[in-house]
Amino acid sequence: MAHALPQRWITLAVVCIMTVCGCATFDPQSVDEAPFRERTQTQLEGNVRVTAAVPGAKESRKIFGVSLYDDRVQPIWLEIENRDDDPVWFLPLGLDPDYFTPFEAAYLNHFVTGTYRNEEMNRFFHERGMGIYLAPGSVRSGFAFTQKDLGTKEFTVDLIGEDHQLRSFTFFIDVPGLRADHHEIDFDELYQKDEVVSLDEKGLTRALKNLPCCTTNKKNTAQGDPLNLIVIGDEEDLFHAFIRSDWDETETIYTSSAWKTFVSFLFGGRYRYSPVSTLYVYGRPQDLALQKARDTIHERNHLRLWLSPMRFEGEPVWVGQISRDIGVRFTSKTIVTHKIDPDVDETRDYLLWDLLYSQGLTKFAYVKGTEAAPFSEPRSNLTGDPYFTDGYRAVLWVSSDPVDLEEVEFVKWGVPPGL
Numbered sequence: 001m002a003h004a005l006p007q008r009w010i011t012l013a014v015v016c017i018m019t020v021c022g023c024a025t026f027d028p029q030s031v032d033e034a035p036f037r038e039r040t041q042t043q044l045e046g047n048v049r050v051t052a053a054v055p056g057a058k059e060s061r062k063i064f065g066v067s068l069y070d071d072r073v074q075p076i077w078l079e080i081e082n083r084d085d086d087p088v089w090f091l092p093l094g095l096d097p098d099y100f101t102p103f104e105a106a107y108l109n110h111f112v113t114g115t116y117r118n119e120e121m122n123r124f125f126h127e128r129g130m131g132i133y134l135a136p137g138s139v140r141s142g143f144a145f146t147q148k149d150l151g152t153k154e155f156t157v158d159l160i161g162e163d164h165q166l167r168s169f170t171f172f173i174d175v176p177g178l179r180a181d182h183h184e185i186d187f188d189e190l191y192q193k194d195e196v197v198s199l200d201e202k203g204l205t206r207a208l209k210n211l212p213c214c215t216t217n218k219k220n221t222a223q224g225d226p227l228n229l230i231v232i233g234d235e236e237d238l239f240h241a242f243i244r245s246d247w248d249e250t251e252t253i254y255t256s257s258a259w260k261t262f263v264s265f266l267f268g269g270r271y272r273y274s275p276v277s278t279l280y281v282y283g284r285p286q287d288l289a290l291q292k293a294r295d296t297i298h299e300r301n302h303l304r305l306w307l308s309p310m311r312f313e314g315e316p317v318w319v320g321q322i323s324r325d326i327g328v329r330f331t332s333k334t335i336v337t338h339k340i341d342p343d344v345d346e347t348r349d350y351l352l353w354d355l356l357y358s359q360g361l362t363k364f365a366y367v368k369g370t371e372a373a374p375f376s377e378p379r380s381n382l383t384g385d386p387y388f389t390d391g392y393r394a395v396l397w398v399s400s401d402p403v404d405l406e407e408v409e410f411v412k413w414g415v416p417p418g419l
Contacts, residue, residue, distance in 0.1 A: 026117045028065035028124055035059065036077065043169045047083035050169045052076060054153050056176035066109035066121070073105050074148040074175075078157065079141035082134040086162045090132045094158030094168070096146035102129035105145040134159075150178040150273055151249035152239055172240050172400075178273060180249040182288035187235060187316075190287070191309045198311045205367055205413050207310055208393060213370035215279035215304070215321055217382055224279050224382040225340070226370055226389055228348045229320035231305060232312055233398035238305075241360030241398035242290050248272045250289040250302075274300075279382070281306045281319060292354075300325050301347060315397075322347050323387075342378060342387045345418070348394050359402035365411035366419075369393040392416040 031037075036055040043050050054076050057069035068075060076095065082088050092099050100108070106125040110118045130142035146155065157169040199207060208230055215224035231238060253275045260271050272293045278285045286304035293300045303322035310317040324341040341347060355361045370391045373379045378386035392414060 049081040051079040071108040072148045075143040081139045091158040100145035230395040231318040240400040245358035247290045363397040363409040365395040365413045
């Protein structure tokens with residue numbers, strides 16, 4: 001025999017449904033009122049002008065009335081002016097191969113109840129989407145919806161004309177919200193003017209060979225991972241080259257990043273911007289760290305860089321360390337730590353090939369740096385992980401602009417035994 005629900009349960013259910021419906025508000029703001037417009041970048045090629053900006057998570061919430069970032073959707077605002085006598089077409093696939101359509105982005109944010117609000121949302125997203133056709137002499141603006149990236153967002157706006165001419169505009173735009181480690185560093189204030197030294201080729205190679213072998217702990221009483229990386233280029237060239245090659249910036253350690261790291265460690269999830277442990281060179285922690293994460297936080301390539309007082313041909317010289325995390329293990333020193341691949345030379349060379357393939361290098365070289373540690377007699381880092389090395393350091397000249405592989409120069413300062 002069926003039993004009727006008690007009246008109090010029916011009343012409670014009705015109240016809950018009404019509460020949910022009442023919370024399903026959709027109140028987007030005008031794009032013109034959003035502060036992200038102050039961060040626009042503009043590029044011009046021939047008679048076509050492209051302006052772009054990327055709203056942060058809070059700004060997107062105000063513009064669209066829903067939390068796009070929570071559903072991994074990141075809007076990019078574009079304005080394209082076609083001053084040509086012929087039409088051009090915007091190719092969204094070049095912006096992001098996995099882009100979202102306006103209706104798809106809206107659907108991901110639909111309310112469980114409130115059909116009319118969802119219909120209003122569909123219409124709003126559709127009207128503010130970036131169309132693909134630009135007539136001669138026209139200006140068109142709107143949003144394209146991409147996969148979410150924090151920190152510096154790199155993307156390319158591809159336009160094609162009737163003559164099949166392809167115009168590409170590559171942007172690197174800082175997105176508010178990521179507390180990247182390098183944001184806390186004023187690179188112009190790291191050294192006094194009299195501390196900065198300009199070196200010729202002979203002086204630079206000598207200085208690189210005479211660098212300390214390894215990173216250290218804070219007290220400089222123990223050696224860590226080997227210094228096996230030198231990067232030459234200003235801050236913009238460095239970030240553009242690495243971000244184009246899908247390296248991510250690293251967050252500082254604070255409550256949110258520590259919690260996300262813990263959850264990722266616990267469940268083996270991916271955290272692209274996970275903080276890295278602190279190592280020391282020049283008596284200070286790394287100035288910046290970059291990483292290329294896999295599907296689990298247990299596995300990633302990561303590197304640390306310190307701006308040195310050296311300058312070569314007017315360009316800053318960065319001293320660094322790179323290694324590959326291949327798992328996690330327990331330790332008496334830090335409870336849990338990453339385990340590195342002991343073949344640190346392979347990881348060093350991986351970075352070289354990675355930047356070559358992504359066209360981020362103009363030159364590269366190797367220079368002898370530290371005493372070799374063979375496979376049979378490895379050294380250990382600060383957490384006790386063994387590593388072996390041929391003792392060479394990779395020297396990489398980075399570029400913001402893409403460089404064809406055949407144009408990259410190999411400077412023969414030294415040749416590791418394996419090459």
